[in-house]
Amino acid sequence: MNEKNKNLVVRAVSAFSLLPVVVFLLYMGGLYTALLLGVASAICVSEYYLITQKELSPAAWVGILLAGALPLLALRHPERTGEGAFWVTAFFLIFAFTFHLIRGPLQEAPTRVAHLVMGFLYGSVGLTAMCALRQMPEGLMWVIAALVITWANDTAAYFAGRFLGRHKLYPAVSPNKTWEGFAGGLVGSVVGMFIARAGFFPLLTVTDCVFLGICGGILGPIGDLCESMLKRAYGVKDSGRAMPGHGGILDRIDALVFNAPLVFVYVTFLRGVLP
Amino acid sequence: MNEKNKNLVVRAVSAFSLLPVVVFLLYMGGLYTALLLGVASAICVSEYYLITQKELSPAAWVGILLAGALPLLALRHPERTGEGAFWVTAFFLIFAFTFHLIRGPLQEAPTRVAHLVMGFLYGSVGLTAMCALRQMPEGLMWVIAALVITWANDTAAYFAGRFLGRHKLYPAVSPNKTWEGFAGGLVGSVVGMFIARAGFFPLLTVTDCVFLGICGGILGPIGDLCESMLKRAYGVKDSGRAMPGHGGILDRIDALVFNAPLVFVYVTFLRGVLP
Incomplete structure (x- = not known):
């Protein structure tokens, strides 16, 4: 092997x-x-x-x-x-x-x-x-929403970048990312939210899907790039060895680090799910 | 002149x-x-x-x-x-x-x-x-308490240092401070709190005076030294020019920066003045 x-x-x-x-x-x-x-x-x-x-x-x-x-x-x-x-x-x-x-x-x-x-x-x-x-009330659903805007973004960006990618996004920080991948990821986040809404989370409003999809579809990749920048600035390849073969946990959740506070603040202070 | x-x-x-x-x-x-x-x-x-x-x-x-x-x-x-x-x-x-x-x-x-x-x-x-x-309820009193543990410390430390000062506290950071001044300041914070209690703030318990006096009498001078360390590390004399003749505001409130959160957390979470 x-x-x-x-x-x-x-x-x-x-x-x-x-x-x-x-x-x-x-x-x-x-x-x-x-x-x-x-x-x-x-x-x-x-x-x-x-x-x-x-x-x-x-x-x-x-x-x-x-x-x-x-x-x-x-x-x-x-x-x-x-x-x-x-x-x-x-x-x-x-x-x-x-x-x-x-x-x-x-x-x-x-x-x-x-x-x-x-x-x-x-x-x-x-x-x-x-x-x-x-x-929170309906907490599992909001956690899934945070994961959806992050993972749907990742997945859609991967395929959009692979098949349509022409223009590099930020080669000094992350050589494989393209603007086409970024745009595809953004669409992926919004579509992912609408699929969640239709499939198993009817409480989501159209505003929730559009707002969180767009904001998370932008913040997530930025979080990813920021973590890459951190590692590059210090000449490190993986953030750690917590998961064999996957690098550190920070590598895995770099997009979630920015998206989770977004969803939390939206749910708590803007949407007013809780008093 | x-x-x-x-x-x-x-x-x-x-x-x-x-x-x-x-x-x-x-x-x-x-x-x-x-x-x-x-x-x-x-x-x-x-x-x-x-x-x-x-x-x-x-x-x-x-x-x-x-x-x-x-x-x-x-x-x-x-x-x-x-x-x-x-x-x-x-x-x-x-x-x-x-x-x-x-x-x-x-x-x-x-x-x-x-x-x-x-x-x-x-x-x-x-x-x-x-x-x-x-x-907060009785808020003005708690603000005064935070100022008392800070200023009584400063004043007592000055006089104790001036008349009893023999052993330098941390000359690399602050050349004029002595251990005698530090001890005098600590006594000053506790005594100041008891004077406040007797004079105008009967709500203060003996525990309040002793706990906040001792903790504030230690944290305040540390806050002062930390701010001096910050300025020394960057080769700066005053933190700013907000108050003519006094240097910056950070210079004035360096002890309060550490003492105010102490009093707040004590009042809110430990003493339970508020629910």
């Missing part, structure tokens, strides 16, 4: 063993979902720290543990998840600053603190939003 | 003209306080950006404007201020990442994004906490 086929097998085995667990825990909701997303959030934050800092300092471990706890804040009042999360972030900032005040090096301390805070938010915000969505 | 005396006059005039306005707007509460603290928050964030980035990019201006709006979130449900603030922060992160994805430079983009997010939080979190405190 050559290297390429071996990698394909590793990839398939890891997908087939992980996916049912993830689907089951998302389906169960409550603490099951919160623990799944908490662990994923902690791993994502650790991946960001390893990319930008090369090592995990004690302050980074505190950030990783707190990031793992953020999704748990969604358990009681999902629509108020940010209430505690903001102050947890504020205290982590104070802690990180204090840590590097004592440990130094003074010259680099502010930038290290900035990466500690940024990585904490970047790695946890999408999964915390997913957890908050899941705990 | 020599340079030193001139500076003293400028300083006195700016203090005597600004202080009554600040006290009046804090006393009035509601929108008056929110606008005062919103403007201060925007200025603090701009000071952080100018220190770390030397210039204000369009993304920095978006951060400054959003930071100015954060205290306004405290107007309706002060105890839930973080609810919106967390998602505003999340979207600012997404925006900042997208901005530098498009504008580059790719190599430095992640660090610039990290400073945009960090500065947004660092400059706004303390003043947003102050605004949320002010809008």
Whole structure:
């Protein structure tokens, strides 16, 4: 078996063993979902720290543990998840600053603190939003909606790019992406939402499908490119090794990181599903 | 008039003209306080950006404007201020990442994004906490408590350091601070809280005075040192020129930045003044 086929097998085995667990825990909701997303959030934050800092300092471990706890804040009042999360972030900032005040090096301390805070938010915000969505009335449906606008985009972009792709989108960051793929992905997100509406989620309005489809169809690919940019800036190929054959978790959810807060804020503050 | 005396006059005039306005707007509460603290928050964030980035990019201006709006979130449900603030922060992160994805430079983009997010939080979190405190029942008293643990600390540390100071605290960051001053300041914070309790704030329990006095008496000086470290790392003397003779606002409120969230979290989540 050559290297390429071996990698394909590793990839398939890891997908087939992980996916049912993830689907089951998302389906169960409550603490099951919160623990799944908490662990994923902690791993994502650790991946960001390893990319930008090369090592995990004690302050980074505190950030990783707190990031793992953020999704748990969604358990009681999902629509108020940010209430505690903001102050947890504020205290982590104070802690990180204090840590590097004592440990130094003074010259680099502010930038290290900035990466500690940024990585904490970047790695946890999408999964915390997913957890908050899941705990809402009709939560499973909104989680699926967030996944649909992300995955339908990915899939449609792949085929549109493969068959129609002519004009490179941003070769310095992601050499294979084309504008044709981007446009196809955008159509895919909107169509995906309408299929979800017709198939199993009649609560979705036409406005929901169009608004979330378009916004998610734009934000998702941007999230993907931003994560590629992060890795390129630090000369890293994969964000981590959490899933054999798939790279890190951040690689898998880079589009979701931007789309999940979009769906959460839309559902909570704009559409007003909850008071 | 020599340079030193001139500076003293400028300083006195700016203090005597600004202080009554600040006290009046804090006393009035509601929108008056929110606008005062919103403007201060925007200025603090701009000071952080100018220190770390030397210039204000369009993304920095978006951060400054959003930071100015954060205290306004405290107007309706002060105890839930973080609810919106967390998602505003999340979207600012997404925006900042997208901005530098498009504008580059790719190599430095992640660090610039990290400073945009960090500065947004660092400059706004303390003043947003102050605004949320002010809008609570007995809010003016809690704002005064936050100021007392900060200012009593400062004043007591100055005199204890001047008359007893022998052992330098952290000369690389702040050459004039001594351990004796630190200890004196800590006593000052606790004593200040008991004076407030006896004089005009009978709602304070002994636990409040001891807990907030000790925690604030430690966190405040740390906040002060962290801000000095920030300026030293970038070779800057003052954080800005908002108050003639006083340097920037960040210089004035560096201890409050750490103490205000402490008091807010204590009042809201630990002491349970609000549901």
